[in-house]
Amino acid sequence: MAITLDQTIEQRQRNWLSEVISGQTFWVLIAVVLACIFLSFATDSFATAKNLYNITRNVTFVAIIALGMTLVIITGGIDLSVGSVLCLCSMVLAITMNAGYSIEIGIAAAVGTALLVGAFNGVLIAYLDFPPFVVTLGMLSIARSLAMVASNNTVVFQFGPDHDKLLALGGGAWFFGIANPVLYMVVLALLTGFVLRWTRFGRYVFAIGGNEHAATLTGVPVRRIKVAVYMVSALSAGIAGIVQTGWLGAVTTNIGAGMELQVIAAAVIGGANLAGGVGTAFGALVGAALIEVIRNSLGLLGINAFWQGTFIGGAIVLAVLFDRIRNLRQSE
């Protein structure tokens, strides 16, 4: 009896391979790879160094914010303000540097702005029990408006003494010809993945999404973790804003408009569950990659750009459909 009990307890129900294959992220990744292979044969221009450079770089901005968004979604929340926060942080950076300050001060100001906005969102949500949707919807409006106020709704394209440094930061390719933003994305993704899997903070993020009441009862500092999560989300938008400013070389008050929906789409396609409790850093990258590949391929295949929304929307529904089918099968 004791031996069989031992064996039962020691037994692993699933090995890592079946665990990987059963995940939504895996199938989306397969879709991305298949699409890339197909496009390499179907078009002459897809598998060129220039196009791949473009794709990887375009992916990054959505992907970096999707990393932060994934954390928020895992806790069962949502952050609609990221597009506007990206704009506000870019503008703060641009105006600070335009006024003659160094790049370090500009970045510090932008990061500080992001953290402040995130803390504001987080405190309202965690301590005053506001619905995340409402608070971040409000911030979506506020942050963009502040960016307009700060810049008087003009385009900033002069970044003072450190102008070239900023452009190199966002537009350069310091490592083996890989675009800088891609490097930032990979580093941030590894960091996010590590935090989610190996730290107590990451464990608490999942616990809050799984059962917030249980987390509170077992002594998890739910409120502080929630504030931190919204700060991380805003910070990811801020970082994306800084990098994007360097890449574009100019800031207007409409950058990042509508980006929150792309970011949420990327996180959800990558396997994050809006009900909370599920999501990975890798999934956020894969989701963002799928969206970008769809966008890129439609252009290359000569399909009217008006179809873009249909294909991306279809991808969202299809990705989640697989997950639903699996769940239905399990519950039967």
Added chain:
Amino acid sequence: MTARSRGQLIDGSSSFCINECNRFSGRRSAERDRGRLAHGDGKPAGSGEDGRLAAVLELTNISKHFGAIQAVNDVSFSLEAGQVVGLMGDNGAGKSTLVKMIAGNFRPSEGTMRLDGKEIVMHRPVEARQHGIEIVHQDLALCNNLTAAANVFLGRELRRGIGPLKVLDYKTMYRRAGEIFKELKSETRPRDLVKQMSGGQRQAVAIGRTMLSEAKIVLMDEPTAAISVRQVAEVLNLIRELRDRGIAVVLISHRMPDVFTVADRVIVMRRGRKVADKSIAASSPEEVTGLITGAIEQV
């Protein structure tokens, strides 16, 4: 027929079944006696003054009122190591308020609590935990998306590393959780997600939490309320495991059969007052039903 006596009849019929089982098979009562004999030098624990073990927790004249509402009124009793106490009473009788005071959720308005002879005052549930008082919540407070081991260690994760660079110690947590399930004799795998588990396994995970530290008292709030008959047996076994480890268990339950199967002593509350506190052997389901409904005033 009054509503009161009708309720008594319904409850009485379910307890009647048990009595019949006991009389004809003798299996249940034999099992109960065997459990009792496992400790306390062959003397049935809590059966009388002579077999009395050291009191772990002593409540003296505890009262709690919320504004004008007197939820608990002048209640005194003690809990002893290795004893299962069934706490019974109708809805609103003050059971959960009483338990919440022991678990540190509320502070008593009047009265004192002594743990191992020392008076304690608790402001937060964390302090109760530090004193070795653990609670298993009615809804179990589990995260479905986490593994059994992660749930056992929730809020008390083990980590390894140097200085501020600490990572979760998965290996040790899986091993410790496995050991705990083994001790509970529950077929629960530490690596399984809780959402895939049966009711009995989920109970084992929730109870496993109480075994991380050296708990002296485990409070269980309706552990058998929403699970199948087979799983009830599993949970009652878990309770016996806790008792055999010398832990004082308080079992809050509406289910007469459970209390009479596993408890050594029964405390009945009615309208905030303790109306009975006696050994199971000296009581009967009929008597307890009468006490709960008020057909019997006090014993």
